[in-house]
Amino acid sequence: MKAGLAVLAAAVAAAAIGCGANLEKMKASPAKYDGKQVKLEGFVKDIRSIPATKKTPGATVYTVQAGSGPVWVLRGKDSTVKTVPRANFLIKVTGIFRAEQMVDGMKYAPLIVELDAKQEIQPAAPGALRAE
Numbered sequence: 001m002k003a004g005l006a007v008l009a010a011a012v013a014a015a016a017i018g019c020g021a022n023l024e025k026m027k028a029s030p031a032k033y034d035g036k037q038v039k040l041e042g043f044v045k046d047i048r049s050i051p052a053t054k055k056t057p058g059a060t061v062y063t064v065q066a067g068s069g070p071v072w073v074l075r076g077k078d079s080t081v082k083t084v085p086r087a088n089f090l091i092k093v094t095g096i097f098r099a100e101q102m103v104d105g106m107k108y109a110p111l112i113v114e115l116d117a118k119q120e121i122q123p124a125a126p127g128a129l130r131a132e
Helices: 003-028
Strands: 036-052 061-065 069-075 088-100 101-103 106-108 111-119
Touching: 003 036, 003 069, 036 106, 069 088, 101 111, 106 111
Parallel strands: 069 111
Antiparallel strands: 036 061, 036 088, 061 069, 088 111, 101 106
């Protein structure tokens, strides 16, 4: 079981580093990638709910910690997922990259507008074992 966890941890780290390299390019040249579909994998961190108003539907903004640092993700009406993501869980996001975007009066730069997401495994606490 320890070998399985080690392989899983290595795979997650490799995926995050791979996405991080691409994310770093996107952050360095945001206008070049603005409006393009991207994929990102990492761990959900800061989660903020945005209440619905008469003019706008409710949404969730959260960060994904990838290899080169955090990036904001907007889960709104265009996403196939309607639930709030769980903090510290691994997530794979497909969405549209935006160099910057205003959400509920706040500017997020850069930001990925989520189209779809798959949430997977919660990282184990140090020293904890997880059943497979």
